[in-house]
Amino acid sequence: MEPCDYQRNIQxxxxxxxxxxxxxxxxxxxxxxxxxxxxxxxxMSLCLGRWLHPGEIVIYRDGNPQNxxxxxxxLTTLSKLAHRFRGNSAILHxxxxxxxxxxxxxxxxxxxxxxxxxxxxxxxxxxxxxxxxRQMVWEIPTTQIASLYGVSDKAVEKRCxxxxxxxxxxxxWTRPERERVSQEEQV
Numbered sequence: 001m002e003p004c005d006y007q008r009n010i011q012x013x014x015x016x017x018x019x020x021x022x023x024x025x026x027x028x029x030x031x032x033x034x035x036x037x038x039x040x041x042x043x044m045s046l047c048l049g050r051w052l053h054p055g056e057i058v059i060y061r062d063g064n065p066q067n068x069x070x071x072x073x074x075l076t077t078l079s080k081l082a083h084r085f086r087g088n089s090a091i092l093h094x095x096x097x098x099x100x101x102x103x104x105x106x107x108x109x110x111x112x113x114x115x116x117x118x119x120x121x122x123x124x125x126x127x128x129x130x131x132x133x134r135q136m137v138w139e140i141p142t143t144q145i146a147s148l149y150g151v152s153d154k155a156v157e158k159r160c161x162x163x164x165x166x167x168x169x170x171x172x173w174t175r176p177e178r179e180r181v182s183q184e185e186q187v
Contacts, residue, residue, distance in 0.1 A: 001029070002051075003046045006046075019066070020040060020065040021038075021065070022039060023042075024037075030052060040065070047073070048075070059076055060072055060073065092114075096119075096121060099114055125151055125155070126149050128149065128159065133156075134165045
């Protein structure tokens, strides 16, 4: 069946969520699972002389979904629609790496970093030079390093693992105390 062959009586209703006009016909080629058909898609199919494909979208040039005049309806795709609004994007600068990046106007006040990597690196509480950490791990216990930097000893352990730094074995820091106590008892 072609769009020009569709002869059913259309009684449109306005969808309260979207404001667009729809009608019910479960047998219609453009019907959704609930049996509703967007009137704008049906009218665009009549103008084109073919049914719309699933990836095609009908937009309203003036932004008013109640204005169903053929000159107000425009056929597009999601990718073309996304590129259309790219021109009015806001340009922000990443505070971590300094690179400029574009965001849609709706995200202008929410986005800070240009990607997830910069965000995670910037939010790190424990930033230390690998050589300094390698030296400190063998000079003082992990718990003391953690208290110096205001992080947990687990954070120090994870940073050592990420940087490939070997740590003293368990009980390394209690041995010197036992040796000192035994030396004092001998004297």
